[in-house]
Amino acid sequence: MTAPTRRERLREATVSEIKTGARKLLVTGGVEAVSLRAIARDMGMTAPAIYRYFPSLEALVTALAGDLYDELRMRLEAARDGTGDDPVAQLSAMSRAFRAWSVAHPAEFGLIFGAPAPGLDGFVDDCTDPDHPGARFGAVFVQPLIDLWHRSPFPTPPRELIERHLGGRLEPLRQSHGEVPIEVAWAFLSGWTRLWGLVAMEVFHQMDWAVTDPEALFELELTTFAAQLAPRP
């Protein structure tokens, strides 16, 4: 581990300048506005120069997506750490932070959570690797659920029903977290799906036709979902 040379520092700076330019284009014009020529133009360079840093536009977008996962994950961790040690409160804070970031950054949300561009399939497929930014992100929700389960088990569908449907099909999830009770695995999947669906529908404007204040619906759903995590009677 040696100190970075001058060249490495310059290179690093250029890489992040490219990413910054790409993100600016992403925000202002959507993913299809991200072009090597536009990035280079904004940097006072020519497009082929970027190939010294990324092998293709697609690779650049993939790298950007990874950064966005990390940024979002850190927001959630901050929200969690800024809350007491009640798992339900932590999960609520994380859910609000997730929605807040997503609503504030719709283009970025669309990039990492929307329909995968044909070329990005490789990126999302590799999510099986626990070091993948996407997997690291998802994992943030698992630990509080495990804590909550051990503290006061919440109601779930009957264990044998979960077993029957998901029995051997959760290896990926369990591998990344060691001992995950199957009820917790179910709760994670069910809860993350609901959270993601609610936020994605808002960000993608899929419920404008029915609701004028998506945040109100979000808070209502969060309230009822948190109530379902209360200990069984």
Add this chain to the structure above:
Amino acid sequence: MTAPTRRERLREATVSEIKTGARKLLVTGGVEAVSLRAIARDMGMTAPAIYRYFPSLEALVTALAGDLYDELRMRLEAARDGTGDDPVAQLSAMSRAFRAWSVAHPAEFGLIFGAPAPGLDGFVDDCTDPDHPGARFGAVFVQPLIDLWHRSPFPTPPRELIERHLGGRLEPLRQSHGEVPIEVAWAFLSGWTRLWGLVAMEVFHQMDWAVTDPEALFELELTTFAAQLAPRP
């Protein structure tokens, strides 16, 4: 209302040939593979000719999206009509049909339910119009829920909680269906969000890292959700 002239018939045929070509490209290469030049090439035409039928590529894609909404809605209606008159059974059948179509047509799903392309914002915004294909689609789920509610009310969050959060914010939904009890409006939003989220996560490969058999998870969620629609004890 007069019979279509010969010219109108030819024009109609060309329009649908264009759409067919566009869909083929959508399926094989994703939305970004849909190009006027490729469509025209496949038809033995030149690209500018398409401008006699659609004012822009974006307009063509928007028209295609409308067709897809209609196609999907008709699948759901067929599933509903092929089931008895038990609303819960109808809703289950419709949910399965929704997942089946979506999984079988990921590119089409991505077009109508994914991140709206910057230019398509107008399309999704106009969903407020009840004649919009998207609104007509969503409406299919509402009637069975109303029937069910009148037959045997299902458990919901306390009415005053719904009122407080969603009180005046459901005009669009209520306008399109006249008398919709607020509990039904909540159930629709909550249920549709869960269904959409679950299917979208599968189609967008957002849960490959955790689950190997998405259909199993879907059936489990469907089972538990249907159970929640049982009459209150």
Add this chain to the structure above:
DNA sequence: TGCAATAGTTAACGGCGTTCACTCAAATGA
């Protein structure tokens, strides 16, 4: 028969990703 509308063409403009051959400055090593 003649006129107007329609469907199609070619050519062109500017933008895009990407490749190739090239230049020039910076780091390296004898």
Add this chain to the structure above:
DNA sequence: TCATTTGAGTGAACGCCGTTAACTATTGCA
């Protein structure tokens, strides 16, 4: 110190793309 290698960046080119403009040929109708 000086030659050499490495790396960053340029400009031209290829083949895509959407879109516009000017133009031609055909169809339908009065």
